Amino acid sequence: MTRFLYGVGETAARRKWAVVASWLLVAALFAVLRAGFGGSPVDNFEVPGVESQVAGDLLEERFPSQSGATATIVFHDESELAGRTGELDRILSDVRALPHVSAASDPLAGTPGAGVSKDGSVAFATVVYDRPVTDLSVDDRDRLLNLGEGTSDLQVEFGGELVQTLEPRHTGVSEIVGLVTAVLVLLFAFGSVVAMGVTMATAILGLMVGLSSIVLLSSVSDMPSVAPRLATMIGLGVGIDYALFVVARYRQNVASGMERIQAIASANATSGQSVVFAGGTVVIAILGLQLSGIPFVASLGYASALVVAVAVFAAVTLLPALLAIAGHRIESLRVRKERAEKEGGGSWVRWARRIVAKPGRYLLGSLVILTVAAVPVFDMRLGYNDAGSKARDDTQRKAYDLLSEGFGVGFNGPLLVVTEILGGDDGSTMSGIAAALASEEGVAAVTPAQVNTAGDTAVMQVIPDSAPSAEETSDLVHRLRNDTLPSATEGSDVRSYVGGPTASFIDQSDKLSERLPWFMGAVIGLSFVLLTIVFRSILVPLKAALLNLLSIGAAYGVVVAVFQWGWGKELVGLEETIPIMAFVPMMMFAILFGLSMDYEVFLLSRIREEYVKTGDNRVSIVRGLGATARVITSAALIMISVFLSFVLNDDPIVKMMGVGLATAVLVDATIVRMVLVPATMALLGDANWWLPRRLDRILPVLHLEGDGLPEGEHPRPEGRGR
Secondary structure, X not given: OHHHHHHHHHHHHHOHHHHHHHHHHHHHHHHHHHHHHOOOXXXXXXXXXXXXXXXXXXHHHHOHHHOOOEEEEEEEOOOOHHHHHHHHHHHHHHHXXXXXXXXXXXXXXXXXXXXXXXXXXXXXXXXXXXXXXXXXXXXXXXXXXXXXXXXXXXXXXXXXXXXXXXXXXXXXXXHHHHHHHHHHHHHHHHOEHHHHHHHHHHHHHHHHHHHHHHHHHOOOOOOOOOHHHHHHHHHHHHHHHHHHHHHHHHXXXXXXXXXXXXXXXXXXXXXXXXXXXXXXXXXXXHHHHHHHOOHXXXXXXXXXXXXXXXXXXXXXXXHHHHHHHHHHHHHOOEOOOXXXXXXXXXXXXXXXXXXXXXXXXXXXXXHHHHHHHHHHHHHOOEEOOOHHHOOXXXXXXXXXXXXXXXXXXXXXXXXXXXXXXXOOOOOHHHHHHHHHHHHOOOEEEEOOOEEOOOOOEEEEEEXXXXXXXOHXXXXXXXXXXXXXXXXXXXXXXXXXXXXXXXHHHHHHHHHHHHHHHHHHHHHHHXXXXXXHHHHOOOHHHHHHHHHHHHHHHHHHHHHHHHHHOOOOHHHHOOOOOOOEEOOHHHHHHHHHHHHHHHHHHHHHHHHHHHHHHHOOHHHHHHHHHHHHHHHHHHHHHHHHXXXXXXXXXXXXXXXXXXXXXXXXXXXXXXXXXXXXHHHHHHHHHHHHHOXXXXXXXXXXXXXXXXXXXXXXXXXXXXXXXX
């Protein structure tokens, strides 16, 4: 791998214009293909094998009129709505004329499935489409919403499955803020506009190709609407970081006296190889989301892994060419004067010496901080966000509040009880099921059963008296499935299933909670094997896995404190507390365990290099930390800034991911890498690098710091002996 990447870097540097032209051509080609053949995002929340999916499949097969997408139109007038019949009739007539609409109930006509509040000020109509929401588009949503305009003083709001699922995602502000912040950090880190420009150009061009690839992928596979946001957040962060690592090593090589082509090739073979290893780990960890068993979550993993893979490829092919084009101008347009650090000096070296002198004290203090930060994890409640978490001026939030006021909060998340009638029924069993449901604690109302023409399937709505995202609603679903319905159908030829969007999200949460420990174990095991191969050690990868768990636990704790407990929720633009989205912990774990490899590999490969040379554990820690701390800190600051900028996004999921990822990177690059790693390594001494001889003979050999370079091409990194 070392010689291969050296050759790639050298070739790219010598054929710089051809490489850059090829990248620009590929980016343009992907943009054209994206415009012509790209698909639209689809939020497919199907969860194979769970009860809500069985109920949905049964409706689609036997009761298609009940299986299509639905939307809710809410009407409100301070006076009674009975006097607004003409306006409601006009709106509902226009709704029925929309493409794919099969029915729209009339609340004032007493149509089954519609209703008016007791005081007559709130009414709702249910709109049923002839196909599932996955076969509809944002245009269908917009056509519906546009019908609410021009209604004088009659308030018309929209909610339900169609409106929430096909909600358009607004972009722009977060990405701009993240890019501007990254530019400022790079200017401070490099002190050169050209060095900053080379790094940013690599990251942005790679991200453009990656995002175009996601849109093309969505033409042949369901891609969630949130996928491009998460992919942009991750791709921008890792793209800048990976380029930063290679540029920093290239500048060190040039400063040590290397000829520029040689310096580029050597940087690609050393830091570039670390980028390939770290990026590959991120990709593998994120692709592990396939273990969730949920297509929606797996698709998020595919999108994120795709942009990371492109970022890695850009860092080892495009970046060497750009460095060659920049040439000696890499140090041009300086914005600050770098301070020279004398041999044995430097603030990071002094910090490292302080830690290795009293490692126990620093280790204990850091563990206390991380443990306290992780305490909220024990109160984490997985769920999903209903319309009650939207901004108060959003039509979904207004519809949610009006329905809650007029009919009760549970009306926003009705459950569907789908009954399969196997041997015929005289009505007594269905009546018994309805009575059992109505008597269940937590049930506000039960609608009469509707039976299909074949008489083999019935469906009824159960209205909880709690909000869709409330823990009480989840408990109700489990009681209905485990106790109420089995008792009501015992001895009969019917089978009842609890379904609907609310039950589907609850099933998704349960399945992800069940799979999370297995997923975490698989990712930890993989990272342990990879780090054992790289660093020829047992204790180093074991320590890395444990410390990564601590940093991720702290990140989980902060997410729970902010979003579930409400600490500082106004700072991230939330009006109400919300449960933790079920897939967020798994997604965060995959991304963070991979990203932590960046700093782990960058720091430990340097420490090991020094240990191989000196044989002195403490000296190698001081020198390794002193040579890499500045780059790690700059890279982490960029990643944190990019992730935090996505708090400005209006999607609560993106906000949650932004806060969680930023917190984890902050903890990982400061407390873990700068304190815990040197402290534990100082305490373990030479045992850090112990590896059984038999295992040493079996493991393949990787060279991340130049051991496999061509003769005479070894870099002389800065920082030795500082």
